[in-house]
Amino acid sequence: MTAKIIGLTEWFATAPGQYLLAWEREQFDLAVADLFGFNALQLGLPELDALQANRMPHRWLALPEVPVFANDASTQQPTPRVALVTNAAALPFPEGSLDLVVLPHTLEFSADPHHVLREVERVLVPEGRVVISGFNPASLWGFRQARGRLVGASQLYLPEAGDFIGPWRLRDWLRLLSFELESDRFGCYRPAMHSEKWLNRYAWLDRAGARWWPIFGAVYFVVAVKRVRGMRLLGPAWKPQRAATAAPVSVANRH
Numbered sequence: 001m002t003a004k005i006i007g008l009t010e011w012f013a014t015a016p017g018q019y020l021l022a023w024e025r026e027q028f029d030l031a032v033a034d035l036f037g038f039n040a041l042q043l044g045l046p047e048l049d050a051l052q053a054n055r056m057p058h059r060w061l062a063l064p065e066v067p068v069f070a071n072d073a074s075t076q077q078p079t080p081r082v083a084l085v086t087n088a089a090a091l092p093f094p095e096g097s098l099d100l101v102v103l104p105h106t107l108e109f110s111a112d113p114h115h116v117l118r119e120v121e122r123v124l125v126p127e128g129r130v131v132i133s134g135f136n137p138a139s140l141w142g143f144r145q146a147r148g149r150l151v152g153a154s155q156l157y158l159p160e161a162g163d164f165i166g167p168w169r170l171r172d173w174l175r176l177l178s179f180e181l182e183s184d185r186f187g188c189y190r191p192a193m194h195s196e197k198w199l200n201r202y203a204w205l206d207r208a209g210a211r212w213w214p215i216f217g218a219v220y221f222v223v224a225v226k227r228v229r230g231m232r233l234l235g236p237a238w239k240p241q242r243a244a245t246a247a248p249v250s251v252a253n254r255h
Contacts, residue, residue, distance in 0.1 A: 008109060011159045012047045015196035016141075020219055021048055023187045024104065024133050027221045029053035031131050031183075037099025041123075043088050043116075045104040050131070056099065062086050088116045093123040102131045107170070109162045114173055121177045126228040130179065133221050135164045136186065141218040144192040157192045167220045179224040186210075186217030 011017045028050040032040070040056045042049075044063065051059045062084055086092055088110055101120045107113035120130055135158060136142055142164065148155035158164075171181060189209025190202040209217060 007161060008045070008105065008159045009047065015194060015199055016157075016192070018196075019190070019199055020188050024048060024219065024221070025050075027133070027185070027187065028102065028104070028131065031221070031223050032100065032102065035100050035129060037125075037128070039093075039098045040100040040102070041091075041093070041098050042102045042104070043120075044106040044109070048104050050102040050104050051100075054100065060084055062088065062091070064088070089119055091119050091123050095122050096125045098123045099125055099128050100131070101128070104133050105135070105162075107132065108134050108164050109159075113163075113165060117173055117177060121179070121226060124226045126226060128226045129182070129223060130226070131221075131223050132170065133219060134167075134170070135162075136216070136218055136220050137164045137166050139216050139218045141188075141192045157194075167215075167222065170220075170222060174222075174224050178227050178229060180227050182223045182225050184220060184222045186214050186220050188218035189213075189216070190218075192218075 012021055025048060028048070029052065032051060032054040035054060035056075037056050039058045039060075040051050040054055041060045041062060042051050046061060046063060051061075064085070064087065084092070088106060089112055101124060103116075103120070107116060110116045117130075124130065135145075137146070141157060144157045145164070148157060167184065167186075171184075174181060187206070187210070189205045190199050191205075193199055193202075
């Protein structure tokens with residue numbers, strides 16, 4: 001396959017795209033299943049329902065444009081979500097109103113990813129969580145993509161657009177915005193191949209890579225918590241204060 005890959009949607013229809021989507025779907029399900037609250041938001045990537053395992057009553061899917069879904073069952077959304085068209089850098093939510101925000105490949109395909117992350121920090125409640133996935137430049141897929149940019153667009157393996165953000169760079173951004181890293185992991189260790197047949201032949205590398213070279217997975221997955229400095233939870237004053245006892249007064253001798 002040497003055809004020029006135009007965008008993220010077209011790439012996720014390929015064999016490596018489906019392989020990556022399956023891994024990310026499992027990670028999102030594990031990460032959001034036990035997160036409680038009222039409001040959750042997914043920014044971008046309608047091909048993946050990252051909130052399907054979450055039980056919050058209000059879940060939104062924010063898109064830069066109105067999505068168009070195919071008729072086959074593989075692209076239908078299994079969980080109903082409220083879709084809204086908005087700019088990821090200017091979310092229509094009040095400050096401190098969301099309990100969970102998921103960003104599946106959102107930052108690396110944004111014009112100003114750092115501004116998007118600041119906007120996420122604004123709308124999250126204290127102790128709210130952000131879940132992020134992205135392509136890892138320090139991987140076999142990342143190396144092939146870098147070589148393709150030097151040779152020509154027809155040799156690209158990953159989507160043509162996008163500035164892939166390394167996990168180390170993302171950690172620095174999160175730290176600057178007072179996020180605390182809760183967990184991170186890597187996945188998809190198979191070589192950069194287009195054929196589903198050859199990808200399946202190297203399935204054993206997923207187990208070997210996770211054990212021997214974990215940081216070189218093609219995709220990373222990060223969960224971070226918004227910390228508010230100086231905020232402290234106060235408990236009820238259950239212990240009544242004792243009244244101060246009067247100091248003893250000496251009695252003069254009558255005699």
